[in-house]
Amino acid sequence: MTTVYWSTFTHPTFRNDLLFIAATKEGLCRITWPSETFEILKIWVEKQIPETPLTEDEEFVSPYILQLKEYLDGERKEFDIPLDFRGTTFQTSVWEQLTKIPYGETRSYSQIAESLGNPKAVRAVGTANGANPVPIIAPCHRVIGKNAALTGFAGGLRIKEKLLQLEGYHDYTKQGHARFQF
Template identity: 50%
Template sequence: MSLFCKFVDSPVGQLRLVASEQGLVAVLWENDDPLRVRLNPTAEDAAHPVLLRAESELREYFAGEREIFTIPLDLRGTHFQKQVWGALLAIPFGETRTYGQLARMLGNPNASRAVGLANRCNPVSIIVPCHRVIGSSGSLTGFAGGLDAKAHLLAFESRGRIPVSMQLKLG
């Protein structure tokens, strides 16, 4: 199955969008670890309809005009990863959840670490909002785009009202 890509600039750096004919496969960071999301080779196609729609929805999001994405997704992962990514999609705009809360939501309260690993492998950053997951202490934990990007996205979504406890734990 062929994959196509397009590069777009954003307030959190350049993003590489990857799509199949079925939907968006990935939103990758400029300095993303190539082993984090393993994809077949892609051909650049700036006019691919899925990529154009993803770019449009991301622009609307960053302009403050969109809180929910409607782009079709072509998620590729294990059954458990897809369950976790589905749970991420249920976190409302401007809110956060902990890994433990997600594990409990999935019916396995002891799976916090497994949830964290699946979260790390989320191929569709921002749109599948893994940035909305924080540590149990309220700290910002690992993020493929970097903690500065995570803090930016959380502050943006909370309209700049990032809790002081999180601001202190960024360093």
């Protein structure tokens, strides 16, 4: 039986708001945004890994939290933790492409669709990107519009911009959907 272990994490990048970090024995499976509650994590686990207990275990989750903290503190550029992606085959293929975008670089939604051999799947790539269960580690913040606009971001455009700036990337325009301006 699979168990999902979880703990919490705070960092000044997120105004010290709470994030929930969850992992299975296979790897990191979920990072919430500060705007998401424990209930959101619980619902996600029930949907993606039915009948799985959620167990608070700071020690089990600590290697994942450590690498996330090192990244946010500017001390890490690559992650070497296992990931346990839970989603459709297409979503998983998009998320795997995200992990290949180097630190300090970006890709457009259309570039990712092309890399998957399906150049017409731009919107589907955007939808999968928005459903990324392990943001930052699978760096969805590195995906911008082909016109260099920030576009949408589940964590909010302020966070997307902060993460890109942390990586030294500034070649974007501050455009995006109003619903992501938080």
